[in-house]
Amino acid sequence: MTQCDLVIIGGGPAGLAAAVAARKQGVEDILILERDGELGGILNQCIHNGFGLHTFSEELTGPEYAARFIEKVQEEAIPYKLHTMVLNITKEKTVTAMNREDGLFDIQAKAIVLAMGCRERPRGALNIPGYRPAGIFSAGTAQRLVNIEGFMPGREVVILGSGDIGLIMARRMTLKGAKVKVVAEVMPYSGGLKRNIVQCLDDYNIPLKLSHTVIDIQGKERLTGVTLAQVDENRRPVPGTEIQYKCDTLLLSVGLIPENELSKSAGIQIGSVTRGPVVNESLETSVEGIFACGNVLHVHDLVDYVSEEASMAGENAAHYIKNKEMYAARKEIPVNTGEGVRYTVPETLDIQRMRSNQTLRFRVGSVYTGAYVSVYLDDKRIQHKKRQVLAPGEMETVILKQEELQKYPKLQKITVRIEEE
Amino acid sequence: MRGQDMYDVIIIGAGVSGCAIARELSRYEGNFCVLEKSEDVCCGTSKANSGIVHAGHDAKPGSMMAKMNVRGNFLMESLSKELDFPFKRNGSMVLCLEEDKKDKLTALYEQGIVNGVPGLQLLDGKKARELEPNISPDTVAAIYAPSGGIVCPFGLNIALAENACTNGVKFYFHTEVRELDREQDGWSVKTNNGEFQSRFVVNAAGVYADVLHNMVSEEKIHIVQRRGDYMLMDHAVGDYVSHTIFQLPDEKGKGVLVTPTTHGNLMVGPTAIDVEDKEGNQTTQEGLDQIREKAGRMVVNPPLWEVITSFAGLRAHEDGHEFIIGEVKDAPGFVDCAGIESPGLTSAPAIGEYVAGLLQEHFKWKKNPEFTGTRKGILNPGDLSPEERNQLIKENPSYGTIICRCENVTEGEIIDAINRPLGARTLDGIKRRTRAGMGRCQSGFCSPKTMEIMARELEISQTEICKSGPESFILKK
Structure with missing residues (x-):
């Protein structure tokens, strides 16, 4: 069986950044396995700009952002295989993959970085009643059809869900000559970035209907219309609020699900909120030597944070390959979610292994204005920072200092919570 | 007139009954064709049902339903080997959740014995839960039927059709029967796609069988569309139950069931809601709510959060709740195969045998010397050993490219689905033959790639590709 120090599954932004970081830490033997025909992942279909403000201090399109990392991979001569699907991984870190040239093959890795990204929640998962005609697409599929394949999925469009891809596609379809009639969002707030609501909806006079959902789909062959209704606080439709829209296309941007079928094949523990692997401070999963980063770990709002996180994962994997013994003994302190916090990544932390400034990412469960983000070490509050706005659509960060945590040798738990005045 | 000469038998409808009859007829040296109004086989009732091979305890003893059910169940296993479609004898259970309904359960058990269902057992609640741990703790007793099974309904229907086609039966799609005229030596069948002549006509038109019957007979029949809503769950919970779980039947039928599918999903449904529209197969909120509620009574905490579609x-x-199979009295040469509701899928092999038998009595054809009784389905590389799989990829590299990542369907399988007899012409056709697009992402990732392959293989533009019917274009020109 082929041996490899580090196998990276996925050649999107996460996999690329992890590979480059691991190489910088001196790992020579790296292999990236990518299922698509080119590196860059979903960035290749995100032809709008707004990427890279944090990483490169300039605004890039998705393909441009991806190219920056692809160039680094090529400069470093990191090997990769395209059109290659990983079919299985084991907890012993054997990777089974397949492509046209090599057939089915196994690789024994010393460490693995999971960077498979996520998929879109389909219509079926929402149980929207009605017919099942052509003309219903997830927003990302429509984005691929328009931006990569050069086709128009429809002319009169209703969008359900105000996730970022839905917002971006509202603008994209409008620019391509379609009429986007409305964006409906079941929650009382948008799941997307504020800047996307302004730049993609407001600037084009596309109405956003909060607390609304699709309750019926019409059309036996191609979609002919949908019915929207307002929902109550339990997200049940309110009778009498139905509005009928004539349209030939329904785009869905109703959530992203980390693609962890492979992780499950290796017996990796999956978090119930993130639906990504449960990881420690090193972004190491419950299986030693398998690391995770990017949207397979938790869904990010900005690719810049994916790159940053993936670089950490790559560095940590490199560190693991050279210092395996440090990872065997686990003395990990749980990071708990307090009021208002849906999840944190990482979920546990080893004070020995943590970085001097350890990033902890989290998302809140609803919109807060003027609330505080607080960090507790057991019952002692060590951080209490006021934020103007906290929204579920935006990822939040706190930094924990190793030297501060080292002062608490008996520390049992760390808690992040949102506190209002 | 379409076709080279007069047909011996025209079958109207390429659902599972029509295709089963066609396949059985293809054993003989006759001239047969199937007329189908849709674009493919398996487009009506046959495509959206429970996929159950019923044991046979539900039908009234002595009825056609009872006979066809038990015989169909018996034939299904060998047929699945001959024609290479997914079938599994996973056993079924009927739960009794209330003490005072035990009598009904016992009566159903006895009816099963009379119908000749093999191996039936009556279990107490404890035994039932040992056999199937996730059933309701309220289960006081259960019938266990080891002969119950599951089948891929598309797999069965498509296999029958392909085999019939290979053995010389002609299929005409997009061909809707508008008029039936009795002529001296048979029937003139007028369609939107020309006129056909045949000595005999078999009416296997599903929910339209009453319309056709009533064109030729004074003894009217009436079919009501009884809609069944379903929810399908991801492979992740495909083993939540291993048997097919029923409740005691009520006046509207066998009620909601919880079952694994032959492809490793979990399925709950159906409802039983009568609708006027013969194409009214939309789900409703009411229907979906009913399934949720009923499934929750049968199994503990059904994993509905894993629903993918x-x-x-x-x-x-x-109206008479019985299969109507046979020559219509006042329309000689017109054979009904009507009212084929549950257990119609189970019964299909028996219906094929029975109707072909009726026709053979009349025609006394010679055996078809070129008849081939076996058919190979689309190769699933996942069933091969790694060595065999590598050999396959070496010979045909398209088996090395995964197109549908959720169901691990390769390009080679999709090409095969397009190019085999009665090959797929629509995205749904590809889906039913290969499962590409049937997984947890519901074709989000694979449909652009599948469309590219279809356009290449069929030498058409992607803008011409439909999901199913002729107006269901995926893209706008």
């Missing part, structure tokens, strides 16, 4: 099918319920 919901859909509905229409059962062809005739």
Whole structure:
């Protein structure tokens, strides 16, 4: 069986950044396995700009952002295989993959970085009643059809869900000559970035209907219309609020699900909120030597944070390959979610292994204005920072200092919570 | 007139009954064709049902339903080997959740014995839960039927059709029968796609069987569309139950069931909601709510958070709740195969045998010397050993490219689905033959790639590709 120090599954932004970081830490033997025909992942279909403000201090399109990392991979001569699907991984870190040239093959890795990204929640998962005609697409599929394949999925469009891809596609379809009639969002707030609501909806006079959902789909062959209704606080439709829209296309941007079928094949523990692997401070999963980063770990709002996180994962994997013994003994302190916090990544932390400034990412469960983000070490509050706005659509960060945590040798738990005045 | 000369038998409808009859007829040296109004086989009732091979305890003893059910169940296993479609004898259970309904359960058990169902057992609640741990703790007793099974409904229907086609039966799609005229030596069948002549006509038109019957007979029949809504769950919970779980039947039928599918999903449904529209197969909120509630009574905490799609099918319920199979008295040469609701899928092999038998009595054809009784399905590389798989990829590299990542379907399988007899012409056709697009992402990732392959293989533009019917274009020109 082929041996490899580090196998990276996925050649999107996460996999690329992890590979480059691991190489910088001196790992020579790296292999990236990518299922698509080119590196860059979903960035290749995100032809709008707004990427890279944090990483490169300039605004890039998705393909441009991806190219920056692809160039680094090529400069470093990191090997990769395209059109290659990983079919299985084991907890012993054997990777089974397949492509046209090599057939089915196994690789024994010393460490693995999971960077498979996520998929879109389909219509079926929402149980929207009605017919099942052509003309219903997830927003990302429509984005691929328009931006990569050069086709128009429809002319009169209703969008359900105000996730970022839905917002971006509202603008994209409008620019391509379609009429986007409305964006409906079941929650009382948008799941997307504020800047996307302004730049993609407001600037084009596309109405956003909060607390609304699709309750019926019409059309036996191609979609002919949908019915929207307002929902109550339990997200049940309110009778009498139905509005009928004539349209030939329904785009869905109703959530992203980390693609962890492979992780499950290796017996990796999956978090119930993130639906990504449960990881420690090193972004190491419950299986030693398998690391995770990017949207397979938790869904990010900005690719810049994916790159940053993936670089950490790559560095940590490199560190693991050279210092395996440090990872065997686990003395990990749980990071708990307090009021208002849906999840944190990482979920546990080893004070020995943590970085001097350890990033902890989290998302809140609803919109807060003027609330505080607080960090507790057991019952002692060590951080209490006021934020103007906290929204579920935006990822939040706190930094924990190793030297501060080292002062608490008996520390049992760390808690992040949102506190209002 | 279409076709080279007069047909011996025209079958109207390429659902599972029509295709089963066609396949059985293809054993003989006759001239047969199937007329189908849709674009493919398996487009009506046959495509959206429970996929169950019923043991046979539900039908009234002595009825056609009872006979066809038990015989169909018996034939299914060998047929699945001959024609290479997914079938599993996973056993079924009927739960009794209330003490005072035990009598009904016992009566159903006894009816099963009379119908000749093999191996039936009556279990107490404890035994039932040992056999199937996730059933309701309220289960006080259960019938266990080891002969119950599951089948891929598309797999069965498509296999029958392909085999019939290979053995010389002609299929005409997009061909809807408008008029039936009795002529001296047979029937003139007028369609939107020309006129056909045949000595005999078999009416296997599903929910439209009453319309056709009533064109030729004074003894009218009436079919109501009984809609069944379903929810399908991801492979992740495909082993939540291993048997097919029923409740005691009520006046509207066998009620909601919880079952694994032959492809490792979990499925719950159907409802039983009568609708006027013969194409009214939309799900409703009411229907989906009913399934949720009923499934929750049968199994503990059904994993409905793993639902990947919901859909509905229409059962062809005739007012008399019995299969109407045979030559129509006042229309000689017109053979009904009507009212084929549950257990119609199970019964299909028996219906094929029975109707072909009736026709053979009349025609006394010679055996078809070129008849081939076996058919190979689309190769699933996942069933091969790694060595065999590598050999396959070496010979045909398209088996090395995964197109549908959720169901691990390769390009080679999709090409095969397009190019084999009665090959797929629509995205749904590809899906039913290969499962590409049937997984947890519901074709989000694979449909652009599948469309590219279809355009290449069929030498058409992607803008011409439909999901199913002729107006269901995926893209706008």
